[in-house]
Amino acid sequence: MPSDDVTSPFLIPGLLDVFRSKGIKRCIYYEPVEEKGLFSLNQTAASDVCGLLRADMIIADEKRRAAFMSIYDSFTTLFLMEEQDIQSVVRAMNWEAVICSDTACINWYSQ
Template sequence: MLEYIWLDDESPILKHLPVEYTSAAILFSPFIQMPEGWEKAERKNEYEHIYPNDQEVREKGKAVTWKEIMSSCGFQTHAELGLALKTSIFALRDEYAREDLAERLHANLKGDLFYPSEDHISNFHIPALVKVLRYNGSNRFYYSEPIVENSGFLDTTEANLRMVLDEAAAELMLTDEKMDFVFMSVYDSFINVFLAKDENIHDMVQGMGWEAMFCDESTYISWYR
């Protein structure tokens, strides 16, 4: 089976891939809008930090696009929002951090609006994941968690994907049985990476409703810099 692909910023994403994979896209995990008053009802005291768990996100959460957040914050590009997010979780060295962007983001996340899923594949992607993992006739998907050395095959259902995502560590790879498509989480980040053997994945990404940036020969995993 395909081994987990470790992406570093020493070379472009496409250079990291096995030769059969010709296309890649960075998928922006949606922000999470919970019902009005949800955080106040859940918080035990005014200092407690509350974040919805996976089940709460699926049952009550609504996806909010990066473009919507960019508009409310006055950001011009996805890269500015990416820098704001990475800075706010202390995932950047000082020379790359943008405290001004992080402060602007924080000031605009009001009410019951929360950051996207960090390190993980977004729960909002599950229905589309099922479609893609079954796209070429595969009925099972393969999952791999290299950090905890956990892997295996499961039938491609929403219930099985929910289970894997709920229990996964910070690094996770999913692929269909034929290994035509690959989804990967990215540590200390709010994106996923989508790989395909097909040279043109634009139609599929757009058909799934994913907010994405398509990779070319100059796209690094540190795409926001």
């Protein structure tokens, strides 16, 4: 079973599918303290990405048009994308989401 402080591995296959559907070939991952790297979406299995996950982790495409972030000690994950119709992505992936507009403040969740 996943730890409370690590992103659920059940989210990762869908996340990678969204990246692939947008024509993204390679992703960068960051762990704020220790780790960073690059992986190819066509050569990396979801289980391999799950092995990279830490409590605080960012996965983004190389051009930083889309990013996924897990927040330590929180049940919050963020998915950020330049896509104009983010609602269709959320609906297609059957994700539960709060969709923010351009005018949303950065700390909307604490309001």
